Amino acid sequence: MVAIRDWSNGLSAIYVGRRQRCLRLFLLACGPNEARIQEESGVMTYELYYWDGIPGRGEFVRLALEQAGADYIDVARNDGGMARMMAMMKNKTAGVTPLAPPFLKDGELVVSHAANILLYLGNRLRLAPEDEAGWVTAHGLQLSITDFVAEIHDTHHPIGVSLYYEDQKDEALRRAENFHEERLPKFLGYFEKQLVKNRQGQVHVLGDTLTYVDLSLFHLVEGLRYAFPSTMTAAEPNYPLLVVLNAQVRELPRIKAYLDSDRRLAFNEKGIFRYYPELDRS
Ligand SMILES: N[C@@H](CCC(=O)N[C@@H](CS)C(=O)NCC(=O)O)C(=O)O
Secondary structure: OOEEEEOOOOEEEEEOOOOOEEEEEEEEOOOOOOOEEEEEEEEOOEEEEOOOOOOOOHHHHHHHHHHHOOOEEEHHHOOOHHHHHHHHHHOOOOOOOOOOOOEEEEOOEEEEOHHHHHHHHHHHOOOOOOOHHHHHHHHHHHHHHHHHHHHHHHHHOOOOOOOOHHHHHHHHHHHHHHHHHHHHHHHHHHHHHHHHHOOEOEOOOOOOOOOHHHHHHHHHHHHHHHHOHHHHHHHHHHOHHHHHHHHHHHOOHHHHHHHOOOOOOOOOOOOOOOOOHHHOOO
């Protein structure tokens, strides 16, 4: 299949299909009728760098790549991949290195932070609104997801990332209580409100088509259901559109295939969304 995408800066790409060589055309905008065409051929493979064994923050990026049918490799899950990932972060040569995964390598460019990666990929994967106002709004929503994810993580690690959960269990219990009481309703209520305001037939948070933010909201609900099943069973009736969106995304053919594949990693007690029964509401 051939898909053509134009951006306002004049950059276009022709994708010749999943996991195939592609031809990139760069239309350098010199004026309305003066587009200069430069050809470049190469393998269009995104490299995603994220810890093996957990869906984690990498999953927000993975879902977008999967939904777009993009050609990518999950580097750390391949032989020698962990060493490559660590080397990227420790690189002492000139240039900025990422502080932590996830990061994405596209050619020479390395993009860090899940929300920033999605901002970068959004247009390229046709999973973002069309205009600048839309990109920025999508990015704002994604940053709110980033904030929420950090708070979800802090329910089991409220004192220190490098400490064991067992060494901060008392604080975790207090933190989780406050999370259930205030923070989860605040964030889920916020996202639900955005879905209500944007209701145009199918459920999407922005406009009338799927964006990477919808995919991330799907993952958020999945993770919360895993980590806090009792809380979510009680809370979900308050967020009917988030529930519908989750079900809608799950049925997208590419997402469905991905969820059934071995590329999808199961939630577990090493990631962000962890199930500790004592931190769930009884
Ligand atoms: N703001 C970053 C956070 C990245 C992050 O915290 N990555 C975790 C894994 S999910 C990590 O490896 N952290 C190492 C550390 O903080 O020392 C994002 O949203 O991508």
